[in-house]
Amino acid sequence: YRLFAQLKSDSRLKTIPIIVVTALTQDSDVEDTEWARRMGAEAFLTKPFELDDLSQRVAELAPRFV
Structure with a gap:
């Protein structure tokens, strides 16, 4: 949390x-x-997850923070 x-x-x-x-x-x-x-967390992934799931979350978030 810190x-x-x-x-x-x-x-x-x-x-x-x-x-x-x-x-x-x-x-x-x-x-x-x-x-x-x-x-301020923008997304969550629950283990176990597929690498594609992480890639998708990053792709969704990237345009908002570039």
Whole structure:
């Protein structure tokens, strides 16, 4: 959680998109997921995931942050 706060509080780093990779299931620990979104996470991937899923998320986010 500290990493979120550090990234989002630093003006040089706060625009870096954050993709959270988690072992949580889609239905578990909604509170942590909501907290991460409030802190600025742009996307989530639940393990195990395919490399194509990560590539797709990066491709979706890249135009917004370039």
